[in-house]
Amino acid sequence: MALHDQFLRRWRLLRALEGGGSWSAEELLDLLSSEGAREEGEGGGRLWSLRTLRRDLAHLIQAGFPLEGVRKGRKMRYLLDEGFLHSTPAPFRPSQWAALYYALSILRESPESPLREGPLGPSVSGVFARMRDFVPAALRAYAEGVEPRYAGVVGGLREQGRQRRVGESLRKAIADSRPVRLLAARPGELRRRWIRVDPYLLRYAEGGFHLLGREGARGTLEAWPLAGIESVRVERGAFQLPLGLDLGAALAERLREMRGAGLDVRIRLAQGASGAAVAAFLDEAFGPARLVRGGGRGAAEVAVKVGDVNGFRRWLLAFGAEAEALSPRELRESVAQELEDALKRYRRGRKRAG
Secondary structure (H helix, E strand, C coil), X not given: CCHHHHHHHHHHHHHHHCCCCCXXXXXXXXXXXXXXXHHHCCCCCCCCCHHHHHHHHHHHHHCCCCEEEEEECXXXXXXXXXXXXXXXXXXXXXXHHHHHHHHHHHHHHCCCCHHHCCCHHHHHHHHHHHHHHHCCHHHHXXXXXXXXXXXXXXXXXXXXXXXXXXXXHHHHHHHHCCCEEEEECCCCCCCCEEEEEEEEEEEEECCEEEEEEEECCCCCXXXXXXXXXXXXXXXXXXXXXXXXXXXXXXXXXXXXXXXXCCEEEEEEECCCCCHHHHHHHHHHHCCCEEEEEECCCCCEEEEEEECCHHHHHHHHHCCHHXXXXXXXXXXXXXXHHHHHHHHHHHHHHHHHHC
């Protein structure tokens, strides 16, 4: 199931339930489908299954929300505990508090965010600390458990920490005019290698942070997605920024080239996934994407031209069995190998635990 799709559904569920009253599964499914159809431009009919709804409700319960199921006649109706609704600090509702807490956490942690620097940084940290003191624990758990990839900024919490460290190293190297070595893949390639680069600019554009710099071996101006840079080593020496170079325009040009020269990838999603939502997210985060097969009762298929192949592979692996790389063959085999390696680790751990 698409991460973006999951987040929107669960957010809509929380927003509906916090309005008070009880909801049947059929009413919640109709709500999700009508709102999803309006925003994604899809036709009528339900876009999600009862099984998906139950999984989403279980997610909210596991996050700590006091969600109850009350049987009325032959049907189960769901509602949030009134005490919890009244415990939320005014003037915001639970979904608004969660959105505010989540947005502050993302902005505070994102590379090059002005909220990481003085005097804004300490002030925002103080606000953040006070919010933790009186925002209900369930809201904090929900906001902190939200996959940051939904915002199109950085990956999961672990991935976010890695990107933050890489971004900080790059910012320092840029400020000191120091060359670096990047462990990264070139656009359209799967294999990572160490690449010597004079880093010029780190900026947010087209759904993520990108580094603009001159590659030492080729002497060409290139761009690398921050999500695709595994590690950074700051080198000795110094470089000089070329005079008269418009860094912003150069980065935009490189990104346009990357979008047209990426790897053609095709994926199949589990039944019930909104292919249109996945295609829209991929188009923003990785490159031009389109819905090849619409899904409905069958599995949806999406085609996308990917520049950051390794970042895309990490995104795809997060789906487990609910998404499959169909082509190209080398990407499919790479994903299969990583899943097999993970399975071996789990089996070894199960033997030790036994």
